[in-house]
Amino acid sequence: MATSLAEDWDIIIIGTGAAALSTALSAATSSTPSPRILLIDKAPSTWAGGNGYFTAAAYRTAHNGLSDLLPLVSNVPEDLKGKIDLDPYTEADFLGDLERVTGGRSDKTLGGYLVRESLETVKWLKEIGGVEWWLSFRRQAYEVDGRWRFWGGLCLTVEEGGKGLIKALLKAVEKVGCSIVYETEARRVVLDGEGKVEGLVVQQGGSERSLRCKAVVMCAGGFEANSKLRGEWMGKGWELAHTRGTPYNTGDMLLEAIRLGAERVGDFSPTGCHSVAWDADSPADGGDREKTNEFTKSGYPLGLMLNSEGRRFADEGVDLRNYTYAKFGRAILEQPDGVAWQVWDREGQEWLRKEEYRDEIVRKTWAGSLEELAGKLEGDGLRDKKEFVRTIGEYNEAVRAFGEERPDVKLNPAIRDGLSTQSSSKKLELAKSNWAIPITQPPFLAVKVTSGITFTFGGLKINPENAAVVREDGSEIEGLYCAGEMVGGLFWGNYPGGSGLTAGGVFGRRAGQAAVERVRRG
Template sequence: MAFDETYDVVVVGGGNAGFSAAISAAQSGAKVCLFEKAPLDDAGGNTFYTAAAFRCCFDGLQDLLPHLYQPDGTKGLPEELVAMIDMKPYTKADFHADIRRVTKGRADPALANVLVDNSREAVQWLMDNGAQFMLSFNRQSYVVDGKYKFWGGMVLTMAGQGKELFEFHLKTAKKHGVEVCFSTAVVDLIADPQTNGVVGVKVFKHGKNRTIGARGGVILACGGFQASPALRTQYLGPGWDLAHVRGSKYNTGDGHRMARKLGARLEGNYSGCHSVAWDGNSPRASGSREITNQYTKSGYPLGVMVNVNGKRFVDEGFDLRNFTYAIFGREILKQPQGVAFQVWDADGSKLLRKEEYADDVTTNLRAETIDELADILVTKGLKDKKQFLRTIAEFNEACKSFQREHGEVNFDPSVKDGMSTQGTTISLDIGKTNWATPIEKGPFQAVEVTCGITFTFGGLAVTRAAEVLSEATFQKIDGLWCAGELLGGLFWDNYPGGSGLTMGTVMGRVAGREAAKRANI
């Protein structure tokens, strides 16, 4: 078959998974081309918009210390800072338990094993290639008794977050000879008519179609369908066309469409997605290249969330934030008008992360009394001031009643502290399981939030080696791999925070090596 150009490996999609695949293939000796339909100034996929947190197994602080950086780029941490860190190991058993719990046991066990078993190695590969990681002090720790107490198992973030992660990948890819083509849409896969094996792609660039051969095969890493209102509504259900897109506007289901034409089997939670509490004043159709992940509003465990009718609708404290933030966007979207208000008193406000709640990031609504705050919320869409005040009063009384019954329980935001609204005397219809303290000390603060969709969970069925499976035969489609958010079967309803980027790197590396091997490299 004649092609305009031929490579050993072709990668579709320029986010973390795609670049991990391309770099790994190039490091295996392959001639690689990566196609990205976004222009350079709008590229990076969802990766660009993330906080660049990676969840991986580790043997405690000493395992990570030799590889850590400070915000100014200095390698290593000062001894006095190290002495203030309280960090437990995060074992494979811990990781598996978190996956089973948050996905309600639905995660494909084979894919879960691949993720967990290779998580530390994948992060080390990034480090060895020059990625600078820091401890996520602001995101994943609280100061308790003079110590930075890390919680939730996820402790690492890329310095510079998603913007820097994208720049790191781009620089590393070019260092290893990967040809990167921006503003180039892959519009179809090319298959051998006899075997149905993938031998190349058709691309559209500068107003022309071109055919590109791939001796080893093609790796699809072009994301989910979350940026398509039509596909969101088709798969996720009515109302999802109203969600705000948290990241790239280019993730519109191209990989699903192209693979499906070749008979690929769809897999996973097609009615599920990663969706967060997102700034109500954020852009609707795509994330902001400047604000990026700062539009996330994850401080709800420290206060309450109410809808425009003035009622709470979730247990804000049923688990640690990085095990709940990916599902609360859906719950907000279910509310009238698809919006809600997060509310704190002075004590809760002190613990909010500045990168999400600073005045130059979001519109903070403040008042000295809760009644005055209610009046402000009415101007922002609150329909029932009396119900709002009743909700806060009932919540406060439930908190105090529990504390009177359980004087031994103390507030601790770094663990599930058991500080609840559900006592013997008073128990709310919708309780708060942890971190339940009265909202009564002024000044008070609130922000408006909506649903921000990050990525969709339904994708392509794959083997442990990232090979895409056929719906007709349940065998692999020769020459076709998949990595990143396009992969289906691992995440269901929820996911452990930080595991998406890790899985992208894990399966991207697998796909890159396997495609290079098939090209006889």
């Protein structure tokens, strides 16, 4: 709810994204009476929700199968329960995926907290936050032989995606009495003579004001919307990426924490972000509040991706989509002109999700032959149409050779099916390791994509027990906490899909509890 900006608060939370709202709920419900809690956001109220608003609202959690999940979800009628194949996703599975996709570089202590508390956190978000969970039939399951097969260790979402998630959390935060002020920018954290938080300087309406508080929680997002910082911290070329979500995550609070002596940790290299295959025609400097996540173009596992020189540059089937989409945006950005085309024939098109590929959301190029398709794409930036046709032709030959050698291997998009381009008679230099179906049946379809940056992986070091910000000398900045995308060290080069929102919930919950303890201590 809107509120006037008083000078005295117990806890000030910077941001209104999913992590910030989880923090506020935690703080407000961890003490009776509730402390005075203020959330500030430099964005206007029409941009509330940070990056969470632009997500598919997928939360990754460890669980023991349907028995754990059915009590949480509201979109599974009785007659459907017996038609769902959803394997347990144990803590060991979750930790293994986190270790595998980050190349073993994820902070193991942070990862342990994330995984162990994931299920309890989604239960808490339902009970306290009013989040109505759904099983993600549209995004995380395929119907095969009359049964819904979930895949990739990810199954929970929210109706309306990020829009629905933020709507529920905002409502819950207002219900427990927290105050929210928009168009108010955090400028400086004020420490007392002992190095403890005693206030926050904010800018509102062109003038600065000093607010007194016992605790500040930074949930202000990463620096993904700041092209200058992307170039400085991640390297040349990242200035060109499209900002997938809010344009207000510009790294201001990262710089402020570093000024206070906070330790900067995690992946600040060219691999240091979540970036996806993103509609090349999308806005470059911020997301669309109506279309949100629909600019994502994640149908590549059952097709091919080719760059402007007509060549493939990634193994589209190296793993399930949940474990590749966050790094393939970088792969596209590294191509000439920072663009590529996703290509399918008639069979592959049948697996595309309507919310990402319907006619109203994306510009499509159709053709009756690969030669015709290449000719049309030449007018859209394709430099070598002969190489484009040759690449797909060579791919089709490899698929055919594999099929002749291994006719027993059949397409199954819900598993790593082993349907490959690599046989004893023919191997591609760049394999397609799974879901290698031929591209031979017209009409042929191409969609142009670029890189959409979602959030950055480099951030602040925290004590995972209480989410306190840690200085370079190892001490904690008393009264300063951090949750959400600002936390560094958890993800490196890649991440398991859906684990970012879960991490915001886990550490936001801990940050809220710790902030309340700080208030109690006085």
